Amino acid sequence: MEYNFRDIEKKWQQKWVEEQTYKVVEDKNKPKFYVLNMFPYPSGAGLHVGHPLGYIASDIYARYKRLQGFNVLNPMGYDAYGLPAEQYAIQTGQHPEKTTFQNIDRYREQLDKIGFCFDWDREVRTCAPEYYHWTQWAFQKMFNSFFCLKEQKAMPIEKLIQRFETKGTQSDDGGTVQVACTEELNFTAEEWNSWDEKKKSDVLMNYRIAFMGETMVNWCAGLGTVLANDEVVDGVSVRGGFPVEQKKMRQWCLRVSAYAQRLLDGLETIQWSDSIKETQKNWIGRSEGTEVQFKIADSDESFTIFTTRADTMFGVTFMVLAPESELVEKVTTAEQKAAVEDYIKYVKGRTERERMIDHKVTGVFSGSYAINPFTGEKNPIWISEYVLAGYGTGAIMAVPAHDSRDYAFAKHFNLPIIPLIEGADVSEESYDAKEGIVTNSPRKDVKPYIDFSLNGLTVKEAIAATKKYVKEAGIGRVKVNYRLRDAIFSRQRYWGEPFPVYYKNGIPTMIPEECLPIELPEVDKFLPTETGEPPLGNATVWAWDEANKKIVENTKIDNKTVFPIELYTMPGFAGSSAYYLRYMDPHNNQALVSEEADKYWQNVDLYVGGSEHATGHLIYSRFWNKFLFDLGVSCKEEPFQKLINQGMIQGRSNFVYRIKDTNTFVTLEKKDQYDVTPIHVDVNIVSADVLDVEAFKAWRPEYNNAEFVLNDEGKYVCGWAVEKMSKSMFNVVNPDMIVEKFGADTLRLYEMFLGPVEQSKPWDTNGIDGCHRFLKKLWKFMTNEDGTINATEGAASKEELKALHTLIKKVTADIEVFSYNTSIAAFMVCLNELTKLKSTSREVKEALTILLAPFCPHLAEELWHLLGKNTTVCDAPWPAFNEDYLKEDSVKMMVAFNGKARFQLEFPADVTKEDAEKAALANPQSAKWMEGFTVAKVIVVPGKMINIVLKK
């Protein structure tokens, strides 16, 4: 009987559903293992063969762990909120929920065909009210929390209010409270207590973890919304590619920056690739430096700069302020006013994109000077766009000799350059390296301004010495800065989680926790309102009746008992930040996750997904989880213990070559004889690079009458190239088609056989035959002509057991390190061996079936069934490896001369080094190689080789 994958796969997929084979319940008697894939956004295009790669890899691991006796959680769900569905809604009027659900159904249909062991009872959708209930809940918790820098954790805002009521912002040790904030404020308890509700609310926003802030945001007019930093690339939106500009707006934000240090420290405790860790480290951007105060000459004012090169204080020749800095106004003199205003105007006219693409050297002199506290010199204060308002203090001291940007500025505006490191040549470029011996600090030809010298120290020593001096002199302090910015958390869109917030006399107020979730209201239009409000402004039932605790019609708004509700919605990352916790306990309507479920499942042991989420999702969800950890909701500080980044599957495009100005196409071999234009051709009508000429004619009307110049064999051969898999390249391969033609087990096998999971590689359907052939051969090996299993009882032969245990060893080791391609190769070798041995041992065939189960679950179930088992193969015990079967009676060793291998000798397995050496030297074949040489020494590597070192 043939290997009938269609019937087998259909049958077992049905059985798995009927028998709830993949339903998982907490079981304290078994160790847990949590496998998770990054859940997909269900796009309208459906899945192509690249999408399931990670799912297959994790599915194999999940099944393997289950066979090893673990209780495995392997859930799947949908990141259902997103811009494409909403853009489609705007164009067609179709409710985004409708398109989203259609797409989800399509995804599910495609996923089901591949035979994953997902527990679909635990499915989550971010757009379901019972799910976003907990997104809204977490937001409210963040609103009601502040971050204590001393304890490095979130705490209830009430504690901070109490402190303000009794001591204002004063801390116990007399300084200012160490609390993460937008802006450092100082006020007394009296002041605080005298303020009205509105003022208090405004002040608290400075400290809340979810807060409303007036910040520079990435405004995308094309999408009508603000975007987070990771949603903007090269000054355009990731979705849609619309230009993005900087704009000051009042938005909800999350104080992610408060967690910067913990986000950095946590990286040390998790098993992620170095590249992702490195990317996150860069994104967090910790930099240890010094803040130094500079007095403004002829004024009582002073300002603070941040530097990591405190050792260069003696080389400062000018100061630079960011154009947006509040200091600009203070330092601009009357004579320079017009010039400065012109310059500010110019900077404002530059878009983010322009500033990013060309780094022009521009700037203007403010007219004022700052007094260098180390040299006493008056350094001119300039204003330039190369200094960023959002980092440090928005002001720098410029040391052109040792900073390339300052150098470029100094050269352009003809400012002095003073080298401070022995031997540094700064005539052509700055010397940026942080190494060398400090000199000119202070310069020998000038009278020292202060009693302090760095001369003769290394850069490192000089930095430390300066830090110490600055601190003692009271002109600065040691400071750690992070590049990580707070996340903008509101979007001016419809298709997202609504904020559970209403505005009571202008004060953002939380809707009571027991009233959650606040469901997304219906609107008749998905565009902004005519008055420019976000789409939720179109909702007619969107007001909060405070007394009756319910949502009512907008017409009832009186701002006494009924108030307007927030019109913004949450961004995409809101729903995807804690979904992994929800899978643990998806139907709980009392809590995000019960304590028992959280204690049992802990965190994700293996997380699989693309590396493109390195600075988005993977930062936000770590932040979100750390917050929930502080709350005691999550028992683990890091959500994802081990991370595997699956590579991208690229497309393999095919080309035909049209002779210019004709409708004649020439085969690859002869294309150089003509003037041709390459044209993408649908890969689905090309097989092994040979074009199906008739299918090509039928493909498009303009090719109906196409003519062809064929090769000598009468074939049309196409060219090919590796490109991104996309519709426009006609290289999209659909998994359904592969499943239909070869079966899900072949697809699973081939996707893994293609190469290492973490590596990007092109998809080439041509190679799939090899994997399909393997399964056919396996079927033939396992079964008789009549479809019954071909197995006999009794002891298996030594050779059979050797082949089997070689496989067990290899597969077990390979799965642990996700090297699936090599384990599949081992399967092929083993099958060949067993076929040659005409093995019929039941013992061997049972073990083989279990080993196969993670890779090809349908076929394994069928074989398991044929072997007379009436349980699922998923619960079989993983075969134990026995080293004894691999032991050899004899051992072959290579004899080499000066490292060059020459011939092989066979010895008894327990041969000693000395005997092997003797035998090699005495062997007649050796004589030939040793002629004219003497033996210097002999190196014996047991079981591998005998290297005889010769010299003249």
Added chain:
RNA sequence: GCGCUUGUGGCGGAAUUGGUAGACGCGCCAGACUUAGGAUCUGGUAUCUCCGAUGUGCAGGUUCGAGUCCUGUCAGGCGCACCA
């Protein structure tokens, strides 16, 4: 510019601690069964001047021995990008 990462046949890719480079698969070649096949089976397939020599991007080094370790360099991919 900085950080990470990858360079091995016609192609995808294998190679424990340094120990016979090219496993496995595709493709290709030859043969078998077939009047037929995009079916199945068997054998072959790095290069050359084919005794033998040369071969893992390139140039050096360490070593009895290097794809693997070290130094330099080139090329591709990804990420960040005026972060003081």
